[in-house]
Amino acid sequence: MEPKSFKDSRVIMTHLVLPQDANAAGNLHGGVILKHIDTTGGVVAKRHSRMNVVTVSIDRMVFKQPAYIGELLTFQASLNHVGRSSMEIGVRVDAENLETGEVRHINSAYLTYVGLGKDGKAAPVPPLLLDSEVARRRHKEAELRRKLRQKERLLEVGEASVSSKKKVRDKKSFLR
Numbered sequence: 001m002e003p004k005s006f007k008d009s010r011v012i013m014t015h016l017v018l019p020q021d022a023n024a025a026g027n028l029h030g031g032v033i034l035k036h037i038d039t040t041g042g043v044v045a046k047r048h049s050r051m052n053v054v055t056v057s058i059d060r061m062v063f064k065q066p067a068y069i070g071e072l073l074t075f076q077a078s079l080n081h082v083g084r085s086s087m088e089i090g091v092r093v094d095a096e097n098l099e100t101g102e103v104r105h106i107n108s109a110y111l112t113y114v115g116l117g118k119d120g121k122a123a124p125v126p127p128l129l130l131d132s133e134v135a136r137r138r139h140k141e142a143e144l145r146r147k148l149r150q151k152e153r154l155l156e157v158g159e160a161s162v163s164s165k166k167k168v169r170d171k172k173s174f175l176r
């Protein structure tokens, strides 16, 4: 498969915050932001791989600032890292007050998607071309997050479900 640049798949989507997106005080619901983040990231993953993709993980999200009814949200998403079948995508969310023009960075998230083959199992996706300083820096940072996620997965599995002594040994050396 030919490597592809992050520039070929990056996406910008917008959403106008309406009353159904907010609570009684006019604050945008966190779940609405999350849905749009996942949709935007999913478009990037599909554009890069041209395959059916699923979200396998969303890193911890921090809601830095509130957003309100009448504001315009902008979701900017691009690919940071490609493994064999997985793709890490970063999404940045800004809220624009349409009356004043003020733009606030309200959220950022990293999501991992997996490309699926015709059998519904994880399948190889095109490699990522590291063709710029930005691409190389993002890739390096994403490598660190990928290692952290792998550690978290091992901790979630727990030793009770690790069947063989070898797996326990591997796990301990991995966590060092």
Ligand SMILES: CC(C)(COP(=O)(O)OP(=O)(O)OC[C@H]1O[C@@H](n2cnc3c(N)ncnc32)[C@H](O)[C@@H]1OP(=O)(O)O)[C@@H](O)C(=O)NCCC(=O)NCCS
Residues within 6 Å of the ligand: 053, 054, 055, 056, 057, 082, 083, 084, 085, 086, 087, 112, 114, 120, 121, 122, 149, 153
């Ligand atoms: C995604 C899924 C197919 C992966 O299956 P799996 O048996 O874990 O497959 P693998 O072990 O081969 O892992 C596939 C890739 O996912 C990555 N992965 C698996 N679990 C992960 C996690 N918790 N966080 C980050 N990456 C993960 C692996 O590192 C691997 O990446 P690589 O191929 O680049 O090395 C399976 O977990 C699934 O179907 N999950 C449900 C997805 C879903 O319904 N999402 C919501 C709706 S879109």
